[in-house]
Amino acid sequence: MALGELIAFAVGALRGHRLRTVLSVAGVAVGIAAVIALTALGEGARRYVVQEFSSLGSNLLIVLPGKVETTGMMPFGGTVHDLTIDDYKAVANRIPEVLRAAPLATGEETLRFGGKARSVPVIGTTRELVEVRRLRIGAGQFLPPGDPDRGGAEIVLGVKVAQELFGAESPLGRVVRLGEWRFRVVGVLEPRGRSLGFDFDDLVFVPVRTSMRIFNRSTLFRILVELPEDGDLEAGKEAVIDLLAERHRAEDVTVITQDAVVNTLDSILGVLTLALAAIASVSLTVAGVGIMNVMLVAVSERRHEIGLLKALGASTTQILAVFITEAAVLSTFGGLVGLGAGWAAIVAFVQVYPTFPAATPVWAVVASLVMSMVVGIFFGVVPARRAAHLDPVEALVGR
Amino acid sequence: MIALRDLWRTYHVGDSDVHAMRDVTLEIAKGDYLAVMGPSGSGKSTLLNILGCLDRPTSGSYTFNGRDVGEISDTDRTKLRQTEIGFVFQFFHLLPRLTAQGNVELPMLFAGVARAERRRRALDALEAVGLTDRVHHRPDQLSGGQCQRVAIARAVVMEPGLLLADEPTGNLDRAAAVEVMELLDAMNADGQTVVLVTHDPEVGARARSAVRMDDGEIVERR
Numbered sequence: 175m176a177l178g179e180l181i182a183f184a185v186g187a188l189r190g191h192r193l194r195t196v197l198s199v200a201g202v203a204v205g206i207a208a209v210i211a212l213t214a215l216g217e218g219a220r221r222y223v224v225q226e227f228s229s230l231g232s233n234l235l236i237v238l239p240g241k242v243e244t245t246g247m248m249p250f251g252g253t254v255h256d257l258t259i260d261d262y263k264a265v266a267n268r269i270p271e272v273l274r275a276a277p278l279a280t281g282e283e284t285l286r287f288g289g290k291a292r293s294v295p296v297i298g299t300t301r302e303l304v305e306v307r308r309l310r311i312g313a314g315q316f317l318p319p320g321d322p323d324r325g326g327a328e329i330v331l332g333v334k335v336a337q338e339l340f341g342a343e344s345p346l347g348r349v350v351r352l353g354e355w356r357f358r359v360v361g362v363l364e365p366r367g368r369s370l371g372f373d374f375d376d377l378v379f380v381p382v383r384t385s386m387r388i389f390n391r392s393t394l395f396r397i398l399v400e401l402p403e404d405g406d407l408e409a410g411k412e413a414v415i416d417l418l419a420e421r422h423r424a425e426d427v428t429v430i431t432q433d434a435v436v437n438t439l440d441s442i443l444g445v446l447t448l449a450l451a452a453i454a455s456v457s458l459t460v461a462g463v464g465i466m467n468v469m470l471v472a473v474s475e476r477r478h479e480i481g482l483l484k485a486l487g488a489s490t491t492q493i494l495a496v497f498i499t500e501a502a503v504l505s506t507f508g509g510l511v512g513l514g515a516g517w518a519a520i521v522a523f524v525q526v527y528p529t530f531p532a533a534t535p536v537w538a539v540v541a542s543l544v545m546s547m548v549v550g551i552f553f554g555v556v557p558a559r560r561a562a563h564l565d566p567v568e569a570l571v572g573r
Numbered sequence: 574m575i576a577l578r579d580l581w582r583t584y585h586v587g588d589s590d591v592h593a594m595r596d597v598t599l600e601i602a603k604g605d606y607l608a609v610m611g612p613s614g615s616g617k618s619t620l621l622n623i624l625g626c627l628d629r630p631t632s633g634s635y636t637f638n639g640r641d642v643g644e645i646s647d648t649d650r651t652k653l654r655q656t657e658i659g660f661v662f663q664f665f666h667l668l669p670r671l672t673a674q675g676n677v678e679l680p681m682l683f684a685g686v687a688r689a690e691r692r693r694r695a696l697d698a699l700e701a702v703g704l705t706d707r708v709h710h711r712p713d714q715l716s717g718g719q720c721q722r723v724a725i726a727r728a729v730v731m732e733p734g735l736l737l738a739d740e741p742t743g744n745l746d747r748a749a750a751v752e753v754m755e756l757l758d759a760m761n762a763d764g765q766t767v768v769l770v771t772h773d774p775e776v777g778a779r780a781r782s783a784v785r786m787d788d789g790e791i792v793e794r795r
Contacts, residue, residue, distance in 0.1 A: 175685060183682070190670040482666045485627060486727070487655025488683040489648065566627045570662065 175492055177499075184500040191472070195504065198461075198468045202508025202546050203515055205458035209542045210516025210534050212454045215523075216447030218532030223443060225531065226368065227436045233273075234306070235399040235411055236430045237265070237418070255422040256393035259322050259382060265397055266302070269417055271410040276303040277322065277382045278396040281389035285378060286351040287339045294335055295377040296352065298385020306400045309374075314346045314361035317381055325383035329357035334375040336362045352380070355388060407431055451538060458545060461508065462553040469501050469557035473564075480561050481569025494562040501554025502547055509546025513539060574734065574766065575601040575624070580633035582619050582789075593619040594630070595789040601768065603734070606761040608780035609770045616789040617770045618739060624768060625658050625737050626650045638734065655684050659728030663740035665720040667712040667727075673699060673719075674708045677727045684731065698726035702756060718749025725756060729765065736760065738769045742776055754779055 188195045239257040259277060266275040279298035284291050301319040303309065309316065317328055329350060336345050345359045357380065366374035386392070401410040411429050419425040473480070483493060520532050582594040593616045601607055609617045622628035623635060626642060635642045637653065645653075667676045677695040686694070699708055702722040712720050721741060728736055738757065742750035754776060761767045761781075769780055777783050785793035 175683060179682060179688075186670050186675075478666055479668060482662075482668070483679070483683065484651075485625065485654060485660045486680040486683060487651055487731075489651045492683055567622050570627075570666065 175495065180495055180499040181503060183496060184503045187472075187476075187496075187500055188504060194468055194471075198465050198504055199508040199511055201461035201464040202458070202505045202549065203512035205454065205461045206509045206512025206542045206546055207516035207519065208454035208457050208512075209451055209545075210513060210538060211519045211523075212450040213447050213538040214516070214520045214532045214534040216443065216450045217535045217538075218530050220440060220443035220447060221531040221533065223439050224436055227432060227439065233401045233403055233405055233407065234432045235401065235407070235414060236432075236435075237397040237399060237414060238395075238428050238430070239393055239426070241426050241428055254426045255424070257397065257418075257427065258392070258394065259386070261418060261421060262382075262394060262397050263322065264417060264421060265399060265414055269410075269413045271401055271405055271413050273400045273402050273405070274302045274305055275397055275399045276300055276306045277394045278303075278398065279382050279385045279389070279391055280395045281385060281391070283353045283388065285335065285339065287345075287348065290339050292335065292338055294332075295372065296385055296388070297372070297377055297379050298382040298389075299379055300382055303379070303398070306398045309366070310364040312362045312364040313344065314359070316361050317379060318360070322381070323383050324381065325387060326381045327355070327357050327384065328360045328381065330361040330363065330379040331359060332363055332373070332375045332377045333365045334373075335378055352378070353388060355384075407433070447535075451541075455545065458549055462505070462549040465501055465505055465550055466553040466556060468504070469497060469554055470560070472500070473497065473557045473561045476561075477564065477569040480564050481566045484564075484566035485570065490562045494558045497558030497561045498551055498554045501558070502550035505550025505553075506543070506547045509543050512546070513542065574603040574605075574638060575599075576634075576636045577623075577630075578634045578636075580623070580630045580635065582616075582623060582628065583631045592789045594623070597633070597789075597791055599784065599791065601735075601766065603766055604761070604764050605766050605768075606758075606781040607768045608777040608783040609768065609786060610772060610774070610777045610783055611786035612772060615786040617786050619789075620786070621737055621739050621768065621770050624735070625660060626654050655680065656731055657734045659731065659733040659736045661721070661724050661728050661736070661738040661741045663743040665712070665717075665724045665744075667720055667723060669712050672709045672711055673704060673715065673723045673726075676712070676723055677730050679727060680731050694730055695726075698730040699723070701729075702726045716749065717745050718752050721745060721749070721753050722756060725753070725760075729760065734766060736765055736767045738767065740771055741769065742771070742773065750776070 237257065240254045262275065262277040265272060276299050281296045282293060283296050285294045299317070300322045301317050304311070304316045312333060316330055318326060329352065331345060339345065339350070340348070345362060348359050350357050350359060363374060368374070382394070399410070399414060401407060411431060414429055415425060415427065418427045480493060517534065520534060524530070524532055577597055577599040580594055580597040581592065584591045584593060597620065609620060611617050619628065623630055630643055637657070642650065642653065668679070671679070674692070674695045677698050678691045681691045681694065696708065699705060702725055704719060704722055704726070707715060707719055712723070715723065741753055741757065745753060757767055757769065758779060769776070771777050783795045784791045
């Protein structure tokens, strides 16, 4: 009996019990839809984060104070030196591989204008940040260029901060208070969104020296180092580490490349997606048990049919094949319906949250179809065996 | 063609043995038309099931075309049912979801006959039972007599050596019963070997020979 004929026979039998068929198809469909929707969300999260970090540029190094490796016993007590503005200047000017660099010093302070006040994250940096982070200035300009040790009183506002404090009015040239300090607004950023863990729309920039004075810090938070596009990332990284090791007389900084961050997040979120898929698969098992139940009922209800098929010369193997095919058709059809439903859910979700790149990965589509078929076959075996081993004489008794 | 010798069929019910067939010896020649008569519980259905290879005798021998059927494997018995034996049942046992044609095609489906040939042979068989105009009707759209004629078409479509009918008229009104019996008579006249189980003496009288069973034994032969 060819597969096509088996499937046609199975479909015929399933059409004879529409309600039951619809219900077990729905069971599998819910499971598959859950797998599809959850993996799409997980995959969306992964893409979102990877995109976000890739937009930093793959030629970026991030220098942070302290060594995050375990290296056994540290000589000389292992003092961690501050990452200073002088370190920054050395990195920016004395390493030929470095295209440009920008320091970051952070804190949080209350920004006041008129009667309004708003607590904002404050980033102390230099003019170079514009190029390093590809910032766009909406109005005015960024912090003035020049010696990073010059502690000016200029401030650049994120677009949201500007709107909250000034409304439709232009903030350029106005004087605002940041804590006890007075600043003159020189620029407003274009909308940018989140990046590097900061909401660039909701923060302010001041000269790095000024911010370290305000927050009474002696160390920078980060140094961002940009290498040429075609530059050798590893060589640049070595050069930065060597220079700072020489200045600090110990290797006490950590240099992260963009690739490393992206790869780590990529794999973490990949695992998360798999975990979501696995959780969703539990509902498939439930659907499988449902199919088994339906098929067992079908076998006892169709005793006569099974007896008849045996009397007509259907072999044990053929009866087995008929019922397993029926279960597989049931669950595969459920898989297709679930695929459609999951896909529709994702389309609807993207309508609501257009920025979230939710997308079902191809492997999830293939896997859920294969899985639904396997569920049907696996849970179809027990009822099919029962059918195949029915005694035809008993099966045919009565009406 | 068929020879049953010293055949017993014993069921174990609880602690006791029930003999559904006791020491039955019977020969059926090719082209025979045999009626098996007797009250219910006399063992005639058991005899039919054994003849049809649905059941195995407890002891004794059953030869079909010279082959000892009691000894062959399940696979070979399945093959024998497929090619050499046609069944007609009291309650028709048509699949309600299939058309008359679909039901007649069933045995060929499991025998692996190609689609086009299945269709041709099913239509021929339905023509032979006078149902050319009911080919695409489902059982619930057919009368009892028509259903039984579809079942007969299904039973003979594989051109079996032996046609077994278990109370073929038991569920039909008089007119339909006569129609079905005339059909079986005609098939036998064409050389088809027919074994018929019935407790209706009128039906039994149409067969060329008859045996009467009681309590598992053949008590009378005609």
